Amino acid sequence: MKDITLGQYYPSDSFTHKMDARVKLVLVVAFIVAVFLAKNFLSYIAVAACVICATLVSRIPISKMLKSIKAIIMILIFTGILNLMFYNGETVYWSWWRFNVSLEGIIFSVKMVLRLVLLVMGTTLLTFTTTPTGITDGMESLMSPLKYIKVPVHDIAVIMSIALRFIPILSEEVDKIMMAQKARGASFDTGGLVSRAKALLPILIPLFVSAFRRADELALALDARCYNATPNRTRYQVMKFGWRDLAGVIGTAVFIVLVVALNNNFWGAYQSVEAAWWLFAV
């Protein structure tokens, strides 16, 4: 049987892997806010330091991290070029029709790209260090206050958990159906776009039929296991806020404070160091 690893979870036993999924979710949100708070290169350096520290304690190989960047390379190029061309700067180096390349534009697009890179690296750390089940459980727990405004938090969590459980099963099924269709002479990789799309139809229909059949049986199985028997459902998986989580929160808080602090020129301190002033001012 195929072993399909869902998402990008990288199994390890590191500090971050052992952290509470809820805390990691909150910290990722805080991190995103911090990235958007950063204004100058000094605060970007602080954010980058945060990402580097987090990567180190997660023991995720650098190559893995770079791969996550590779996935968005087109977006990066696009963002970079568009910002470069359309920014209305003063020091114009090159101009043609509506396009202006200026010093300010270069600096701005570098910042934009840097922001995206840091954003993706920071957030993929979550999916690298947390299993999809862990993320689901964490989200359920974080959303639990919504119960009081009648949001069916638990049902949503069960739906997510079932979806995660069935992705590998259905993907295996797609393989089987494709093989069955190939055995009958179907071809999926020849012809133009339209004929290829049409060739997918004989896969989708059996897939949907079987998915509905599975859903039917699963519904019975849920009933057999007394799903919804009592509103006072208990939880087997308990999440604990441990020392690692406290350390993570403090660490992230330090970096956020640093980012905010570096956004300001306290008492003109930066002017005294030329390089720092340049990083701050541009």
Added chain:
Amino acid sequence: MDENARVSNEVVIKADGVDFSYRSGEYVSRGVTGINLEVRRGEFLVILGRNGSGKSTLAKLLNGFLIPDEGIVTVMGTDTADENKIYEVRSKVGMVFQNPDNQMVASVVENDVAFGPENLGIPRAEIEERVTEALETVGMSEYRKGSPNKLSGGQKQRIAIAAILAMRPDVVILDESTAMLDPKGRREIMDTVMNLNREKGMTVVLITHYMDEAIEADRIFVMNDGKITASGAPKDVFLNYDKVKAAGLELPVASKVSKALIEAGYDLPFAITDEELAKSICRLKQKI
């Protein structure tokens, strides 16, 4: 465990004059008619029948998935038609289905086993205990933290049984739970079921079309065309070849051989297991 001590006289499930038919709009298709049966505590009961004989319908009537049109089904005195007590019924009568993949909800084995007790609102410490015990019973403890996707069909089905056991039911119904498995997986499930019944004293109702799974039953019911056409101890039922044949079923090999020998004029008892047959043939040889 002593045979007599295992099966008590306490009736756990009782079906009395049960009729049921499937309806969709105008169209009515036959389900089951005139079903009377009692499941006693500690018993290993097998319901045999070919496809379309109504055996799965009967199974679904026993835990309140279907409510009889006529007659009554009670589980330890509770009517399955009582909507307020339906979860009580279902927690007492656990059901394992055919496709192991379609009855698992979590991506981690232990979480899947814990799902039933969670739904029943069992305190956490006790769930832990139940999960450990259930996985031990089916011999899957080492896979506790693993993903069900990597297991074989037989192993998945054992997890599904553990998931039901964790609810601590009084009866376990296996609705064709061996039908999709390879011979090895089937053996695994049958060993698990026998262990459950013989060692733990669990009441088991096994629905199947494999005759060899019925050999070790305390009682079997043969279904054909929505009716119970034969019932009793396996040997007595198998002796009734015509009814077995009419139900579209085939005798186990040992029974066929001994039947042929008896018909050929040899003096030996009717056998249902290979061991019985071997012994009686040996005895016959000594006599000659």
